[in-house]
Amino acid sequence: MHEHDVIVVGAGGAGLRAAIAAQEAGADVAIVSKLHPVRSHTGAAEGGINAALRDADSWQDHAYDTMKGSDYLGDAPAVEALCQESPEEVIQLEHWGMPFSREEDGRVSQRPFGGLSFPRTTYAGAETGHQMLHTMYEQVVKRGVTVYDEWHVMDLAVTDEDDPADRTCHGVVAYDIQSGEVSGFRADNGVILATGGMGQVFDHTTNAVANTGDGVAMAYRAGVPMEDMEFIQFHPTTLPSTGVLISEGVRGEGGILYNSEGERFMFEHGYANNDGELASRDVVSRAELTEVNEGRGIEDEYVHLDMRHLGEERILDRLENILHLAEDFEGADGLTEPMPVKPGQHYAMGGIETNEHGETAIDGLYAAGECACASVHGANRLGGNALPELIVFGKRAGRHAAGEDMGEATVTTGKDGEWEAADYEFEIEVGETGGKGPAAADGGAVASDAESVLGATVERAKDRVDELLARKGRNHAEIRSKVQETMTANVNVFREEGRLEETLGDLREAREAYKDVAVSDPSRTFNTDLIHTMETRNILDIAEALTMGALARKEFRGAHWRKEHQERKDENWLKHTLVSWNDGEPELWYKPTILEGENKTYEPKSRSY
Amino acid sequence: MSTQIPKQTEESSETEAETDVASKGDERRAEKRRRAAEERARRQAEEAEKAAADEDTIELKVFRYDPEVEGKQEPRFDTFHVPFTKGMTVLDALMYSRDNYDSSLTFRHSCRQAVCGSDAMFVNGGQKLACKTQIVDLEEPIRVEPLPHAEVEKDLVVDMEHFYDQMEAVEPYFQTDEYPDGELEEQRQTRENREKVKMSTRCIWCGACMSSCNIAAGDNEYLGPAAINKAYRFAMDEREGEEMKQKRLEIIEQEHGVWRCQTQFSCTEVCPKDIPLTEHIQELKREAVKNNLKFW
Numbered sequence: 001m002h003e004h005d006v007i008v009v010g011a012g013g014a015g016l017r018a019a020i021a022a023q024e025a026g027a028d029v030a031i032v033s034k035l036h037p038v039r040s041h042t043g044a045a046e047g048g049i050n051a052a053l054r055d056a057d058s059w060q061d062h063a064y065d066t067m068k069g070s071d072y073l074g075d076a077p078a079v080e081a082l083c084q085e086s087p088e089e090v091i092q093l094e095h096w097g098m099p100f101s102r103e104e105d106g107r108v109s110q111r112p113f114g115g116l117s118f119p120r121t122t123y124a125g126a127e128t129g130h131q132m133l134h135t136m137y138e139q140v141v142k143r144g145v146t147v148y149d150e151w152h153v154m155d156l157a158v159t160d161e162d163d164p165a166d167r168t169c170h171g172v173v174a175y176d177i178q179s180g181e182v183s184g185f186r187a188d189n190g191v192i193l194a195t196g197g198m199g200q201v202f203d204h205t206t207n208a209v210a211n212t213g214d215g216v217a218m219a220y221r222a223g224v225p226m227e228d229m230e231f232i233q234f235h236p237t238t239l240p241s242t243g244v245l246i247s248e249g250v251r252g253e254g255g256i257l258y259n260s261e262g263e264r265f266m267f268e269h270g271y272a273n274n275d276g277e278l279a280s281r282d283v284v285s286r287a288e289l290t291e292v293n294e295g296r297g298i299e300d301e302y303v304h305l306d307m308r309h310l311g312e313e314r315i316l317d318r319l320e321n322i323l324h325l326a327e328d329f330e331g332a333d334g335l336t337e338p339m340p341v342k343p344g345q346h347y348a349m350g351g352i353e354t355n356e357h358g359e360t361a362i363d364g365l366y367a368a369g370e371c372a373c374a375s376v377h378g379a380n381r382l383g384g385n386a387l388p389e390l391i392v393f394g395k396r397a398g399r400h401a402a403g404e405d406m407g408e409a410t411v412t413t414g415k416d417g418e419w420e421a422a423d424y425e426f427e428i429e430v431g432e433t434g435g436k437g438p439a440a441a442d443g444g445a446v447a448s449d450a451e452s453v454l455g456a457t458v459e460r461a462k463d464r465v466d467e468l469l470a471r472k473g474r475n476h477a478e479i480r481s482k483v484q485e486t487m488t489a490n491v492n493v494f495r496e497e498g499r500l501e502e503t504l505g506d507l508r509e510a511r512e513a514y515k516d517v518a519v520s521d522p523s524r525t526f527n528t529d530l531i532h533t534m535e536t537r538n539i540l541d542i543a544e545a546l547t548m549g550a551l552a553r554k555e556f557r558g559a560h561w562r563k564e565h566q567e568r569k570d571e572n573w574l575k576h577t578l579v580s581w582n583d584g585e586p587e588l589w590y591k592p593t594i595l596e597g598e599n600k601t602y603e604p605k606s607r608s609y
Numbered sequence: 610m611s612t613q614i615p616k617q618t619e620e621s622s623e624t625e626a627e628t629d630v631a632s633k634g635d636e637r638r639a640e641k642r643r644r645a646a647e648e649r650a651r652r653q654a655e656e657a658e659k660a661a662a663d664e665d666t667i668e669l670k671v672f673r674y675d676p677e678v679e680g681k682q683e684p685r686f687d688t689f690h691v692p693f694t695k696g697m698t699v700l701d702a703l704m705y706s707r708d709n710y711d712s713s714l715t716f717r718h719s720c721r722q723a724v725c726g727s728d729a730m731f732v733n734g735g736q737k738l739a740c741k742t743q744i745v746d747l748e749e750p751i752r753v754e755p756l757p758h759a760e761v762e763k764d765l766v767v768d769m770e771h772f773y774d775q776m777e778a779v780e781p782y783f784q785t786d787e788y789p790d791g792e793l794e795e796q797r798q799t800r801e802n803r804e805k806v807k808m809s810t811r812c813i814w815c816g817a818c819m820s821s822c823n824i825a826a827g828d829n830e831y832l833g834p835a836a837i838n839k840a841y842r843f844a845m846d847e848r849e850g851e852e853m854k855q856k857r858l859e860i861i862e863q864e865h866g867v868w869r870c871q872t873q874f875s876c877t878e879v880c881p882k883d884i885p886l887t888e889h890i891q892e893l894k895r896e897a898v899k900n901n902l903k904f905w
């Protein structure tokens with residue numbers, strides 16, 4: 001058993017920032033991560049970090065842009081915290097040596113990004129995330145924070161009171177990938193989940209293979225609701241064979257989208273007569289999929305993004321990294337042929353419900369980064385707003401977990417504030433196969449003191465590993481790819497009632513199949529078969545909650561499009577979707593969005609640009 | 610194209626002999642392994658047959674080793690036949706093999722886009738990132754092995770601890786005493802200086818350079834190209850100041866530092882991020898000489 005004041009799960013931007021903050025606040029911190037820190041997917045971010053650094057800009061403008069971009073589903077207290085604190089956090093990164101791009105006068109460069117009223121996206125070339133991740137890991141090395149790398153966290157050690165609001169988290173249980181050992185990590189003050197995105201719920205994504213939403217699913221099974229899971233951002237230009245992102249820059253420079261008939265469909269088929277290729281991400285994604293669905297796709301799968309007419313000189317000057325991406329990951333030469341692209345899952349706006357201090361409904365359990373929902377992105381994230389979220393909320397969660405007094409939070413968690421039950425009957429059964437389990441099933445234990453809760457959780461995890469290794473059954477890969485396929489086919493940028501119901505049916509079958517899952521590699525050394533099998537369970541739980549939220553939300557808001565409901569309905573839907581595991585019988589409920597900021601109320605306006 | 614049946618069938622029968630003196634649990638596990646191996650062999654045989662019918666299939670020979678599993682304790686190569694699709698990388702082919710033929714095939718990978726640095730391996734005799742290596746650029750059969758000069762943990766996974774230790778030995782973090790006064794004031798850096806350190810900051814800690822280096826292979830304490838490059842990244846950053854630069858030069862001038870490098874360029878050749886490693890090492894040598902002359 002290991003023991004620390006604060007345990008941080010995950011070592012991407014959010015986890016590293018949380019660990020540094022907790023240590024600065026005087027706590028003994030350890031990071032537990034299934035990947036070595038520098039392998040985290042924060043390293044893939046290219047574009048930049050939004051921060052109102054300049055005199056002509058203000059955090060108030062950034063907050064206004066973010067609320068509008070969120071289609072008024074962001075919570076103003078969290079959004080304002082993000083925008084107020086991002087500047088000092090970005091300067092902090094600079095003081096830690098992050099190599100930002102520079103202006104003539106030696107100050108850090110900023111560039112314009114979609115949906116922003118001021119060019120406030122602070123960047124380091126086309127590799128902002130890589131530089132940010134490495135800069136923060138350097139600080140972790142400098143401070144000597146303990147890092148348990150290649151330890152896969154399986155479960156949270158949470159007490160088992162009936163009401164999740166009464167439960168306490170005492171630590172985590174993790175599996176050492178290298179040796180096969182299962183061990184408890186006791187957290188005397190708090191556990192911070194920073195496990196990143198969940199793109200692997202879909203079969204085509206810009207996310208890493210390790211982004212399986214583990215933290216979200218673990219917190220969910222322990223009793224913390226998932227919030228706004230139906231809001232998923234799809235990016236219109238990803239390479240078909242890998243999901244690697246081709247940045248908006250290509251279209252910004254004049255790149256053109258063509259269908260198999262050589263038509264410039266954004267105009268010729270009237271998807272966006274004004275903005276064409278530069279329309280917002282969701283509009284372009286839907287246009288591409290419509291072309292493919294109507295038989296005008298190439299190989300029935302993708303469309304072409306052509307930049308040849310820009311000329312070799314301009315391409316080499318401004319878009320050189322795109323040439324490398326297309327060549328290395330798709331075998332396509334952007335100078336002599338159009339590049340194949342299609343929409344891909346990109347970002348999860350929803351996640352573990354938290355307040356603006358990173359606290360969840362369970363005492364001692366925090367979340368920050370892409371896995372959390374504070375909520376700052378609401379129904380749609382603006383480009384450049386995820387990286388500041390990592391550092392602002394990572395730091396907040398770290399400080400709070402270390403015991404700093406940060407005052408009363410305004411955003412409520414669990415059913416502490418106003419809430420309403422959903423008025424929706426699912427035709428398909430959801431939740432644990434075989435019905436309701438013991439309280440805090442999969443997340444809890446029968447005891448209440450820290451020692452025995454952790455002990456019992458460790459024992460259960462060991463049994464689980466032994467069972468998966470010993471028995472005969474199906475391989476998880478088949479189940480995972482079925483889930484990914486149905487989610488990609490039916491819960492993408494197009495959503496309609498019948499197909500969403502069908503998806504719940506598919507997910508039910510997948511859950512049934514998962515009951516017989518087994519690991520065929522018998523080894524205790526680096527058994528990735530075992531790790532992936534455990535991840536697939538998490539993918540299943542997330543896919544289901546996401547689909548439930550999508551079915552019940554009968555409106556079109558931000559990234560959530562519904563065929564039957566083509567407008568935003570503020571009278572009924574200015575509210576967050578929450579799904580509680582409820583010990584195996586998922587419950588859908590809502591709580592109101594907070595539009596009141598510190599000094600002003602953000603009145604919903606139409607999200608047109 | 611060869612459609613030879615993979616040789617797993619032979620190995621699976623070997624495992625039985627060893628179960629004689631074993632406990633019940635061991636027997637059960639052995640039995641399970643035997644069945645799993647049979648199943649694998651059957652699937653591979655089927656696949657090989659299919660491959661014969663299908664022109665567009667590639668042949669992959671992959672190094673296998675597991676200290677714990679009978680039949681894998683002696684290193685061997687397994688053959689996989691993978692249907693080719695346009696744009697396919699070595700990583701795609703490995704993932705296909707794992708998900709369709711043998712779920713115990715083990716390798717590190719995550720981002721699939723050359724930023725996480727997890728999947729450096731030895732492909733057709735060269736250090737490469739599997740995710741960044743197009744199949745069409747390779748001769749068949751494609752031989753995939755773990756990085757040389759590192760301890761193999763299992764299949765294509767090597768122990769990276771030594772590499773990490775070397776990276777962390779050069780005080781790999783920004784240090785300065787002088788910060789600007791204003792609360793929201795950044796340190797200034799010229800564009801030229803940022804340009805100077807740019808390439809050195811692109812390292813993804815993949816370990817390809819270290820694995821390719823003869824000197825590192827012979828001298829376990831040699832810092833190696835990546836760690837020296839990390840030191841370069843800070844030594845050349847004007848924001849750290851002159852005093853720190855002295856300290857940095859002392860670190861890389863130690864016995865197992867820059868002077869070990871014999872300018873063979875192998876690191877520069879394999880670096881997937883195109884970092885001019887040898888140049889950086891040479892420049893540090895020159896800086897060190899200049900520096901020493903100053904104190905002569």
Ligand SMILES: Cc1cc2nc3c(=O)[nH]c(=O)nc-3n(C[C@H](O)[C@H](O)[C@H](O)COP(=O)(O)OP(=O)(O)OC[C@H]3O[C@@H](n4cnc5c(N)ncnc54)[C@H](O)[C@@H]3O)c2cc1C
Pocket residue numbers: 009010011012013014015032033034035036037039040041042043044045046047048049050128129151152153154194195196197206207208210211214215245346347368369370371383384385386387388390
């Ligand atoms: C291609 C791409 C480009 C992007 N560009 C931008 C951009 O320009 N600007 C912007 O603001 N945002 C951008 N984003 C979004 C942003 O990069 C991510 O939302 C953010 O980096 C997520 O950081 P994180 O710290 O939450 O998670 P990650 O960096 O994904 O880290 C997750 C960590 O959790 C660990 N972990 C996960 N599960 C477990 C487990 N079970 N046990 C132990 N450890 C676990 C992992 O090992 C990892 O260390 C981009 C995203 C992508 C995919």
Ligand code: SF4
Pocket residue numbers: 811812813814815816817818819834835838879880881882883884886
């Ligand atoms: S210098 Fe290049 S080859 Fe060496 S670890 Fe860094 S990225 Fe890999």
Ligand code: FES
Pocket residue numbers: 717718719720721722723724725726727728738739740741
């Ligand atoms: S999988 Fe990340 S570098 Fe290849």
